[in-house]
Structures are given as structure tokens and as C-alpha cells.
Amino acid sequence: MTAGTTGKRAGIQVATSPYGPDDQKGALNLLTPAGQAAILARADASTVYDLSIDYFVGMPSFQAAGDPSYQIYLSHTPAGTAVDNLNNAGAEVNRHVCYSGDVIFMYTHTGTHIDSLNHFGVDGKIYNGFTAEENLGSRHWTKGGAENIPPIVARGVLLDVATTHGVDCLPDSYAITVEDLESALSRTGLHLAEGDVAFVRTGRMRYWPDGGKVLGNPPGLSLDAARWITDQGISVVASDQECVEVGPSEHEDNWLPGHCHFLAEAGVPMIELVNLEELARDGVDEFCLIAAPIRLRGASGSPLRPLAMPLRG
Template sequence: MTQVARRAGIEVATSPYGPDDEKGALNKLDPVRGAALLARADASTVYDLSIDYFVGMPSFQAAGDPSYQIYMSHTPQGTAVDNLNGQPDETNRHVCYSGDVIFMYTHTGTHIDALNHFGVDGKIYNNFTVEENLGSRAWTKAGVEVIPPIITRGVLLDIAGLKGVDCLPDSYAITVEDCQRALDAAGLTLGDGDVAFVRTGRMRYWPDGAKVLGNPPGLSLDTARWITDQGIAIIASDQECIEVGPSEHDDNWLPGHCHFLAEAGVPMLELANLEELARDGVTEFCLVAAPIRLRGASGAPIRPLAMPLRTN
């Protein structure tokens, strides 16, 4: 029997916030709500949801992107020998000067995808076109620099914990029912301006690239559409692309990316370390995060910090 082709049917959305809008769902971030969450946050316990960057770390080299590299551009001994700063030898040997340069793909490690990362038919969210808005170096619209500092409510949907496994199986498609059951177990709902963190368990294997990258368990397209319908500002996960892989749709190799970014205007935070939150049963928290402001870039490293909320 021939399998019936599944098509994603994704179209670029027009922003309800006007023709110049580049933030999409980030417009739901409310500074008043953020201040209230900060007032309730228990800053005595801060969970760092990011990972270290180091040579040899898992990255998307299979797709042709460069691995993370770091080089010393200045060393104490080199400064004394080269004397590029024009100081006396005695001074250069007295002052230990070090400096370095990094080189990497902007979607390396814990990072956030901007709305210009994926589009459909030559357009990104809010109908910005390749012809009018993509220069020779970067997009002029919807780059990662427009993402504001993020202070909002984070909610953990621990799907691996729900299933009673260390990690979901490869290519497991997370369902709407899975997400609803995880929320019910935590006694929570999702709402406007929240960041939904979906735990698959993959980060427990970091930095073993053979177990962290490839054929990821993640959200099905139906589940992605359901979760954006809850009003979230950002979607996040502990794996490389949030959605299930490989694609379940024959017309789109990353339909979840196209939905979140181009159809829903929801940035994607990937490769977050959710293991400590899950270990301690923290499912609701104040999230504080901000990416590096790389103008026009389609993504950037981000350091999300989670603080549990006091109940009184």
C-alpha cells in the first residue's frame, strides 16, 4: 500500500501588530508582568539553562556549518615577543595580557532562533521578502538584535518525566495529549507571554554528540500549532530543533521551524539544559534571558536563567 503523502500547508503570516512589526509573539512580553514575576522570584536558587562552549562541542557540521573554535590573539609571552602595543619590554613582561577570538555558527550551543531564520516561498514572518530585505551580509529585518531582554514566566513540560524515561526515543513525535498531561501533572496551564520549555531528556547525554544530535524526539506539527495557540512568546527545548525529526511531511524538511518562525512569529530557544529543573521538580519559574545583539543575524547564543517562584 502506498503511504499517503503528508503536507505541512504552512504559509507566512501577516503580523497583527502592523506592517513594520519584526517581533511577532515577543510583543506579548509584558514588563509589568515581568516585574511582578521578579518580585516573586526566589533568587537564592538560580538555574543556569545554558551550556559551555568549547572546541569539539556538538554542532551542525554535518550541514556544512563551522565547528566552534577559539584562538588566542594575545598571550603574556607573545605580547613580550611581538610588542604589538609598543611598550617597553619590562612593562610587557610585568603585565600579563591575554585575548582571544571565537568563530562559530550562530546556532551553536544554547541559542535562540530569530524570525528571519526560516521562511516560506522567499518570505519571512510579516511578509518581508528576500528581494527587498536580504543584503549581501545579513537580513535587514527580524534579526536577533530586535529580541528584547526576556523577563517572563517559564513553564516546564517534562515529557520524558511523564513517560518515566531518562530520554524519549529517537524520532518520538510528542503529541498534544502528552503536553496536556504534563501540564496537568504540574497543575499548570500555558498563557500569553509564557515560554514553554519541552524536555525530551536529550541534554542528560551532553556533550556526547552521537546521543544529542540526530533523529530528535520533539513536537509534531499538530502539537506545535496547538502550543502556539496557547499564546506563548517563545518555544524552547533541550534538543537541537524542538520539532521531531526526520520530518513527517514530504513538502517540508523542518515544518516546525517554518510554523513557529514564519507562521506563528514565535522565536525558538534550542539546546537548553533542563536536567536540573526536572531533577528538582521545578515546573514554573521566572525566566531571565537575553541573546547577544548580532544585527541581522538569524540566531545568537543566549543564557537563560530560571528562578523558582515563591507561592506567597
């Protein structure tokens, strides 16, 4: 039994999509043109909250798990272009035209990002029963990748568990309960509806970019709370920490049972490391969310820039 477990078993199974054997969108099928139009009609675009974080060298990342840190390199500089003349424009022109270009190298789950449905599975299968034997190539999965995630236009609901508890940030490894989520909604008088994106605030992002306080032993959803929140018919779940769920795992048979539940069992993509501090500060608990990942074919995740606009009425 690993540290943090209680002897409980998660008992998670890969789900078959109700949207057919070829479905790769899962709960994102709940986003409809009518629903998107309705939520956009209520959006107050005079105030736009950027829920993403900057990418920079030295930012908190998952290096301890063997993943590369964020890196950026200039591949072209104004002086270098004049010297190299790789474009054959000549030194005089290249000194006149200041040209710069760069290369980015990073793990796809760095910074504010969304997890694709192929990120986690159970017993060699991902959501809708796609198997590694038939659908995992040399470079990436051929099913469930980030390119299947459509632009997300939906009602966002903030479940501010930290504020509900009267704290700036929940303690390390605090397992958010169903009662916590119900209390957070009760405090604002809101409820989750089909197709909503549920944002769970722990308060961790208030420490960004201090990696020692942002990453590791996160407060987050217990498996019971994760199952409750997907039962509400949400399309996406999001949080201001690195894995949405509590860590370490409370279950001896699964080191990230929340991931396996959301992605493989419920078909619900996960948005992680979202900055919810300004929404919490201004008491914006209901908003129009607009977000879209980079369409990285086959990728298990993609950078995301979520934008939130308060709702009228």
C-alpha cells in the same frame, strides 16, 4: 518523498503580524512591563538555575550540515605580547603585565541559542511578509534579526514529556503529541498563559556532550503539537534538543515544518539546546526566566544564557 515522511503536507503560510507592517518582534510583543514586574516579584533569587551549556572545541555542532565547528584562538598571549610589542609598551612592561586576548569563530546556532524570526521562511518570505528581494543584503537580512529580540523576562513553564512517560529520555524520532503536552501540564497542575515561555523536555540533554546521542533524529514536537502550543499564546518555545521539533520531518513538503510554523507562521522565537536536567531533577516546573541574546544585527540566531529562578506562591 524523503525518509521519515508520511505523505502529509504541512501547508504552512507566512503570517502578517497583528502588530503592524513594521513589526519584527512577533510573539515577543506579549512581554509587557507589567507582566515582567509581576513575575520578577515572585522570583526566589536564592536559587538560580543556569540553563545554558559550555562552549568548547569539539562540542556537538552542525558540521555535518556544512556549518563551522566552534573554534577559539588566542590572539594575544603574555609571552607573545612581550616579543611582538604591538602595543609599543616595551618588553619590560609587557613582561610585567600579563595580557591575553582571544577570537571566537562559530555558527550562530551553536550551543544554547535562540532562533531569530528571519531564520526560516516560506516561498522567499519571512514573518510579516518581508521578502528576500527587498530585505536580504549581501551579509544578512535587514529584517527579523537577533537585534530585535528584547531581554526576555517571563514565566517559564516546564512541560516534562520524558518524566510524564516515565523515561529518562524519549526515543529517537518520537513525535510529541498534543495529548503528551496536555498530560505533562496535568501532571504538574499548571497551564500555559499568554506571554509564557514553554520549555519542552525530551531528556536528550542528559547525554550532553556526547554528540552521537544528543544530535540527530531528535524526539520533539509534532506539527500538530507545535500549533497547539502556539495557540496557547506563548511568547517563546524552548527545548533540550537541537530543533524543538521531531526529526526527520513527518511532512513531504517541508523538511523542518516546526521551524517554519514557529518562526514564519506564528512569529515565535525558538530556544534550542537548553539544559533542563536540573529543573527536572528538582521538580521545578514553574519559574522566572531571564534571558537575553547578543544583539547581532541581522543574524538568524544568537547565543543565549537563560537563567531560571523558582517562583514563590
